[in-house]
Amino acid sequence: MPELTADVVLRKIKSGEKVERADLRGLVMPKAMLEGVSFRRCDLDGANFEGARLAKAIFKNASLREAFLAGADLREANLENADLEGANLQGANLVGANLNRANLEGANLQGADLGGARLTHAQLDSAKLGGANLVAAQLSHADLSDADLSTAKLDEADLTSAILTDANLEEASLVGARLRDAKLDGVNVKNANLTNADAPGLQPGGDATGRIKRYFGKGDVLRNAALEFDAGASVEIESLFEQCTIALGEGTELVVGKSGLLSGCQIRGAGKITIHGKFVERETPGIVGVTQLVVSAGGSMVGAVEQPAENTRFAFEPGCYLRMKIQPKKERPSEKTGKGGRQR
Amino acid sequence: MNGRKTLVEEGTQFKGSLTSDCPIEVKGRVEGDLTAPALSVSTSGAVHGKVKVAEMKSQGELAGEFDADLVQLSGTVKDNTVIRAKSLEVKLAPANGKMQVVFGECELEVGSEQPAKEVAKEVAKEKTPSARPPADAAPPTETNGSPSVRPPPAT
Numbered sequence: 001m002p003e004l005t006a007d008v009v010l011r012k013i014k015s016g017e018k019v020e021r022a023d024l025r026g027l028v029m030p031k032a033m034l035e036g037v038s039f040r041r042c043d044l045d046g047a048n049f050e051g052a053r054l055a056k057a058i059f060k061n062a063s064l065r066e067a068f069l070a071g072a073d074l075r076e077a078n079l080e081n082a083d084l085e086g087a088n089l090q091g092a093n094l095v096g097a098n099l100n101r102a103n104l105e106g107a108n109l110q111g112a113d114l115g116g117a118r119l120t121h122a123q124l125d126s127a128k129l130g131g132a133n134l135v136a137a138q139l140s141h142a143d144l145s146d147a148d149l150s151t152a153k154l155d156e157a158d159l160t161s162a163i164l165t166d167a168n169l170e171e172a173s174l175v176g177a178r179l180r181d182a183k184l185d186g187v188n189v190k191n192a193n194l195t196n197a198d199a200p201g202l203q204p205g206g207d208a209t210g211r212i213k214r215y216f217g218k219g220d221v222l223r224n225a226a227l228e229f230d231a232g233a234s235v236e237i238e239s240l241f242e243q244c245t246i247a248l249g250e251g252t253e254l255v256v257g258k259s260g261l262l263s264g265c266q267i268r269g270a271g272k273i274t275i276h277g278k279f280v281e282r283e284t285p286g287i288v289g290v291t292q293l294v295v296s297a298g299g300s301m302v303g304a305v306e307q308p309a310e311n312t313r314f315a316f317e318p319g320c321y322l323r324m325k326i327q328p329k330k331e332r333p334s335e336k337t338g339k340g341g342r343q344r
Numbered sequence: 345m346n347g348r349k350t351l352v353e354e355g356t357q358f359k360g361s362l363t364s365d366c367p368i369e370v371k372g373r374v375e376g377d378l379t380a381p382a383l384s385v386s387t388s389g390a391v392h393g394k395v396k397v398a399e400m401k402s403q404g405e406l407a408g409e410f411d412a413d414l415v416q417l418s419g420t421v422k423d424n425t426v427i428r429a430k431s432l433e434v435k436l437a438p439a440n441g442k443m444q445v446v447f448g449e450c451e452l453e454v455g456s457e458q459p460a461k462e463v464a465k466e467v468a469k470e471k472t473p474s475a476r477p478p479a480d481a482a483p484p485t486e487t488n489g490s491p492s493v494r495p496p497p498a499t
Binding site: 292294300307311312313314315316317318319320321322323324325326327328 | 445
């Protein structure tokens with residue numbers, strides 16, 4: 001039970017008394033009219049402010065863990081250094097709010113309006129920001145690792161030195177965004193709009209390493225082709241490949257998508273293969289020298305794999321289909337003489 | 345099974361045939377045939393022989409023939425080993441870390457026959473003989489030695 005009930009809090013506010021530093025855990029005040037009220041340093045864990053009008057309210061250093069603030073009007077509210085871990089702010093209006101150094105780890109901000117909000121040094125790891133408006137938001141030094149920012153609008157946002165490790169920016173709009181010195185390992189920018197973005201090493205349709213994805217779409221058929229992909233390339237196949245030979249450069253990532261079918265094909269080189277679709281070899285071994293082979297649930301691999309000298313890293317998910325032979329590296333005459341061993 | 349299990353302790357070597365109606369845990373070494381509802385091989389354990397179990401979890405060394413419904417694998421699989429399972433799980437080792445499984449020359453038969461038939465069906469379905477170019481025809485998407493590049497479709 002909170003120290004003060006909702007009625008008492010409202011009475012105090014009306015009479016001009018302060019409710020700062022109060023224990024208000026689990027307070028239930030949906031749709032309450034609380035504009036400009038100060039809840040500074042209050043303990044509001046699990047409180048319910050759904051749809052409440054909290055514009056310019058002060059929650060500085062307050063604890064709002066797991067609080068329910070969906071649809072709340074928090075325009076220009078001061079949430080500096082507030083603890084909002086796991087809070088629900090879905091669809092909330094946070095335009096111009098101060099969330100500097102706030103903890104929003106795992107918070108739900110889907111569809112929230114954070115236009116022009118200040119979020120420097122904010123903790124947003126694993127936060128759900130899908131479809132959120134972050135236009136011109138200040139996110140420098142913010143931690144957005146593992147955050148979902150798919151379809152979010154980040155135009156003109158300042159993400160300088162932000163941590164975006166493994167964040168999902170699929171279909172996000174980053175027009176004119178600043179990402180200098182941001183940590184971008186594993187970030188997904190598939191179909192993101194990076195027009196005029198200051199994002200060294202990041203390219204639309206690619207990933208954080210700047211590599212462009214070669215994509216072979218569903219319904220396409222490629223027969224009897226010899227394909228060579230340069231070191232570090234990223235390739236996704238959703239098509240039917242028949243009787244093709246594919247050479248992978250060092251570190252090249254080849255993903256056979258769910259609709260992808262490689263029939264009678266052979267893959268060579270020190271790349272990494274992930275099979276969500278199907279691979280059937282022609283000549284044995286069908287796969288030679290790859291450093292990593294993953295067959296996901298629903299993936300199918302029929303053929304032999306010849307490992308490189310340092311062995312292939314395998315991963316198989318339950319539900320995959322395998323008729324697979326694994327072989328050690330075989331010395332070939334061309335390799336002994338040092339000719340033609342490398343695929344690029 | 346009320347927590348009962350057959351344990352082959354570290355430092356123990358067992359040769360012969362072992363059948364049990366409770367799970368077997370191998371921390372030592374077994375050479376021979378094993379039949380049980382479940383088999384667990386620890387990092388210090390090794391099983392060489394023919395094994396028939398419903399569930400198998402191995403972090404140790406395997407060699408021989410293994411038939412199981414569910415298999416979770418790490419450790420080492422030696423040469424001339426066959427693993428047949430309805431479901432196999434091998435987790436991906438970190439890029440610069442220790443190998444999850446080191447496979448010798450071996451065979452994996454995992455899953456039912458259905459997908460193989462589906463593969464054949466899909467290949468037959470997608471084959472359109474009239475559209476098929478001669479074997480020596482140039483690949484349709486090659487330019488300057490690199491394949492055509494298209495952005496992924498908008499979803």
